Amino acid sequence: MVKSTLQFDNMNSVVAQKTDFLVIENLTKAYPTPDGGEFVVLDGIDLTLKEDEFVALLGHSGCGKSTLLKMVAGLEQPTSGLITLEGKAVRKPGADRMMVFQHYGLLPWLTVRENIRLAVDEVLDGLSHKEKTQIVTEHLAMVNLTAAANKYPDEISGGMKQRVGIARALALRPKMLLMDEPFGALDALTRGKLQKQVLNIWENHRQTVMMVTHDVDEALYMSDRIVMMTNGPHAKIGEILEVPFAHPRDRQQIRNSPEYYELRNHALNFLDHYFSTDD
Missing domain, CATH: 3.40.50.300 (P-loop containing nucleotide triphosphate hydrolases)
Known part of the structure; x- marks a missing residue:
């Protein structure tokens, strides 16, 4: 090297x-x-x-x-x-350690908010409902997806889907x-x-x-x-x-x-x- x-x-x-x-x-x-x-x-x-x-x-x-x-x-x-x-x-x-892939890996039957919340529920299970909701809301805002929070993956663009994946990864607070x-x-x-x-x-x-x-x-x-x-x-x-x-x-x-x-x-x-x- x-x-x-x-x-x-x-x-x-x-x-x-x-x-x-x-x-x-x-x-x-x-x-x-x-x-x-x-x-x-x-x-x-x-x-x-x-x-x-x-x-x-x-x-x-x-x-x-x-x-x-x-x-x-x-x-x-x-x-x-x-x-x-x-x-x-x-x-x-x-x-x-959280990964963001080239292909988005979103669950099509869940909304943008629900895709992020599912990961938060799985990993940050020690937090209260209110704390989890706040984390999801903060990370939706972080990637400018607040307005699209209740849309499904087939209703948003490729760039927006990738932002959901990034927000989902960051919401888990990885090192x-x-x-x-x-x-x-x-x-x-x-x-x-x-x-x-x-x-x-x-x-x-x-x-x-x-x-x-x-x-x-x-x-x-x-x-x-x-x-x-x-x-x-x-x-x-x-x-x-x-x-x-x-x-x-x-x-x-x-x-x-x-x-x-x-x-x-x-x-x-x-x-x-x-x-x-x-x-």
Whole structure:
């Protein structure tokens, strides 16, 4: 793994001062093959995330980004290696880590409010009815869905459905938010608006985030660091790119800076020059 040597005068040092939160050590993931061998997806992954850090996983399809995210979530187990969250080994899913998927996963027979409330009832069962109602109401407002609270999923747009998924995840008060290409199924205009909204929420309600993306501009706009993966099989972390722009961020402002295009070109050159784009 290579850490980018790009340096900028306005580098934000806040993240570096925080303590280790999530630690991934020498992680390997392999699947058995019909001939008795194994197909190694990820090989020797070492990565540490700080508390409240926003990290993007960037790479071509098939490089194991989503597999790594699922192992952090506890949905899959590593073949070898260790993942720890605040010093405790990750062995299974838990309410301290919530995932937002590309496809929304809403129950069509429940309203927007009811989809969020169902998750709150399941995880935060120790709270009173009034407290649960308040949490749901607050998170509907957080993603600007108060007016759509009593609509059903087939009555709202794709962008609104994704906001329901994000509100549902955040309402459970996780320590870590895991997002697997959360904007990938949206049109360009909706995607840009939702990126801004999610970033605004994170800037005002900090928590550790790991997000899978194929989009260099998305990674630069939203994250503190970009973890760039080599192609699979035997995918590794090829380079980690530090993103120097302070929060809160203004998309137009950072795009007008020379640092933005230097970082963007560096990431694109990494993906294009060193590794095949074949899936």
